[in-house]
Amino acid sequence: MKEAKFYENKGDYVICKLCPHNCKIKNGSTGICKVRKNIDGVLYSTNYEKITSIGLDPIEKKPLYHFYPGTKIFSIGSFGCNFRCDYCQNYEIVEGEALAIDLSIEKIIQLEEETNSIGMAFTYNEPTIFYEMVEDLAKEMRNRGKKNVLVTNGFINKEPLTHLLPLIDAMNIDLKAMSDDFYKKICKGKLDPVLETIKLSATKTHVEVTTLLIDEYNTSEEEIERLSYFLSNIDKDIVLHFSRYFPKHKMNNPATNLSTLTKAKEIAKKHLNYVYIGNVFGFDNSTYCPYCNSKLIDRNFKTQIVGIEKNRCSHCGQEIPIIY
Ligand code: SF4
Incomplete structure (x- = not known):
């Protein structure tokens, strides 16, 4: 503690x-x-130096597609969450206090150093509620010239967020829906603070956003339009990942229709330059230049940068905001 x-x-x-x-x-x-x-x-x-999960994951799994593509990141999680999503995809970890093992900050750093990771991702359960451990580890990582990644629901007050952001190199923030009703009923949270987190964080660090689509809950054309429009007002280059939902925890609705994911991408692409579909096979998730449509990053078998030189599209020369 x-x-x-x-x-x-x-x-x-x-x-x-x-x-x-x-x-x-x-x-x-x-x-x-x-x-x-x-x-x-x-x-x-109480979850300081208590770890339920450790892995060396492809950065694309966070998901982060425009941040050191093709690299691996040492990832840790603890237990607890400030939301209670009916469809929680990780509830075994979130409620997994009994599964946690004690690992000191020094030991976690040592484990990371034994890998070929670019840094540390705080993920699996909600990292902002193991804030003190994130901060201590992130400082150590920074001192070693490594990267820090936060995979979060974005439900954090402005003061702690502002204090943490200088240590964070990239974030994936969940935007679960554009309706406060959804946040209240399904997640026991609130929408506005999440929107504020996205707006503030995007001015300070690399931000990608994930929305898990659940048919009949957050998939209307109007809602997808609003969500994409909100993000495009921050930055048209902000990366949006639509993720396929599968029944889990307390929610039994069927998995998201593939046509819903396709349609959502089509709508979002009217507002945003980079939209991907995740948690499902069969979609082309390569990155294309939004200006000339040349392939920039191939993600078919393994992730490879194929069309970027010095942060510009090798074909048309347009600047491409990808960190690599
Ligand atoms: S305010 Fe948030 S972080 Fe603090 S105890 Fe309540 S749920 Fe946990």
Whole structure:
């Protein structure tokens, strides 16, 4: 355990100010995320140095398609979440306190150094609620010239986000829907803080966005249009990943129709330069130049940069915003 950041002692209780739930937590209790605990007026992060999952993943799996394509990243997760999505794809990990093992910051760094990773991804469960561990590891990684990646639901207050962003090289942020109703009913969260996180983060670091599409929940043409329009107002080059939903946890609806994914991509491409479809085989996820349509990155068998030279399309010379 480590003392948590961003809280206020109010005598009978503390207020956690890490995420927009702003939980009032009595002595001996935890907040909604179940990992920040008030012990005698001090708020602790109980998942500090507790690890449920470790892997060396292709960066494309985060998913990040425009950030060091073709490389691998050492990835870790702990337990807990500040959302309760009915379709949570990782609930075994999120609720997996019993599965966690103790690993010190030094040991995690040592494990990363034994790999050919470009850095560390904080992922698998919601990393913002193991904020203190992310911060300590990210500082170590930065000192070693390595990259830090955050894969997050974006439900974090502005102050902690602003404080963390200088350490983060890339983020994948979930934008689960464009409806507050969806966030409230299906995820037990709120939409607006996520939109604010995307807007702020995109001005400070590399951001890609993922939307898991669930037929009849967040797939209307109007909603896809609004989502893409929102992102394009931040930056037309922001990368959007549509991901295929499969039944999991408490949700039994059938897997997303392939035609829904195709249609969503078609709509989003009217607003955004780079849209991909993930979590399913059979779609061409190579990157094409938005100006001359030449292939820039081939992702058919293995990821290879085939048409970019000095950050420009080798065919038409247009600048291509890909970090590699
Ligand atoms: S991080 Fe956890 S304890 Fe803090 S406000 Fe969010 S849900 Fe509540």
